[in-house]
Amino acid sequence: MEWEARSDLVVEELIEASPDLIALQEVMYELYESDLQPRLASLGYVGTIQQRSRKDDHQTGNATFFRESRFEISWEAHRSRVLLVGLRDLHGGAEICVANAHLEGNPRKPMDRVSQVRSALLDASKHGGPERHGLILCGDFNAPLISSAVASFLCFGQVLPGVQEFGYAVDVPSKVPETGHPYAMQSAYTPDPCEFSFTLRGAAGSCHMLDHVWYDAARVQCQAVREVFRSPEHREAVLAHGLPNEADPSDHLPVGAVLRLLPAPVKELQADPGPDELLHAAEELWQACPLPQEQRERFLACEEALSSALPAGRPTAEALAAFEAAKQAREACVAAFPAEAQLVVERISDLRKQARKAEQRRARQSAKDVKESKAKAK
Structure with missing residues (x-):
């Protein structure tokens, strides 16, 4: 599909959803500047795109947009795989951190994905952590929601023994630093082996829920999620013909959630939980x-x-x-x-x-x- 047709469909999807926050992955820098950013600006959105080092020859990056009437930027952190943006809610003053991720794509490198997420969460914690902001971590994880090292790490703070990913047991090094993070992470979507947001060749290829929406349950409440498919017929068409297609402009289906930012809890500090x-x-x-x-x-x-x-x-x-x-x-x-x-x-x-x-x-x-x-x- 030509970009012009795909761009129109992407913008149509966004207009229909009317979100306050938008997280996109694999956005071409040239098209961000010449097309996507101006079009979304006309709809009331402010955007920022991942800044990569000179040594990095990637032509694409993660782009995060927010509704100008709702938020303003407090801080940004540009990592190789995750774009972090701290936002202040103009309506109430509360802060939220949006971590827009496109994790390692090699299916045999699960611990690389864990390391990338851990580094991003630790980076976010340097900007106040749960005491200061709610956190949303979303994007293309390149790992199944139903069972993966990164999902285990987010849930439990470590990759638990026996975790499988893409049908293989995850090999966790004996001395691994990827343990612990300061957030109470939960997935907005319920893990379901029948659900998927990505399929390369339709029914002939693998189907996985690779696109995730996670949030810090201590500061954020999930009220609803976007249905991945518009109808049973849409699901069957995707399985039959794959992605992208004339109705779906990306090789990933869009996911989303209705999230509510909660006030910061007031707790007495204690060394160990009671x-x-x-x-x-x-x-x-x-x-x-x-x-x-x-x-x-x-x-x-x-x-x-x-x-x-x-x-x-x-x-x-x-x-x-x-x-x-x-x-x-x-x-x-x-x-x-x-x-x-x-x-x-x-x-x-x-x-x-x-x-x-x-x-x-x-x-x-x-x-x-x-x-x-x-x-x-x-």
Whole structure:
């Protein structure tokens, strides 16, 4: 398709959606200056495009636009794979960071994508982090939403053992710095193996949800997402003929979300999360866990049986055998879950274990405080 026809379709899509924020990837610099930026400016948008180093011979970059009547730029950071823009809401003064990403395209380099996202989030945190702004991370991730190293990192702060990407187990180096980030990231779209935003050759090629919208749940609330397909007929046409086509100007389908910026939370600083906070986090993960009711009930029954069989004091051989049987039953139960659900329930169990230890520490500290108080009273 010629650019003129594609450009018209892109702008038509944007006019119909009427977003406050627009994040585009693989925008040609020449066409940004001569066509796209002037056309969107006439619609009330201000844009900024990725600035690359002289050593970088890329002809394209990420471009972020925002509605001039709604936002103004506070700061920018131009990385090789992510364009970060800090914006201030003119209506209420709140700040938001938009991280527009086009991650490493080699399917066999999952940890490169993780490194690129981690660096971008750390860069955003230098501009105030969650205490100062809400954060949206979106764009072409070149990795499936349903199962990938970068999705695991965003959810859990690390690439959990056993994560697969494009059908291959992710090889995580033993000494890897890609752990931890300061945001409570959630995906606006629910991981679904049947959904896709990219297909190279229609039904003959792979279909994946490569285009993601993530947000910091501590500061941003997702109220709705854009349907990837306009109709069932549109979906079938894309599967039959691939992308781009006469109706779809890109080889990726557009994604989007309706997001609400929340006020900054007021919290007392503490070195470690308390048991209540840990249990709350576990409950949130449980509510979001992609398991049907039958498997949920089976897992809860196995957890209860394992807890009841937990040995105390000097256990007998029978007690140890009962505990081992309960443990094996739980492992068999979890092994039957989808890979993503396995990661979630193991994380839930870990949070609950941390909560129990935190409660024990609290009890010991309370007993110590009482003892010291009585000693001072004497």
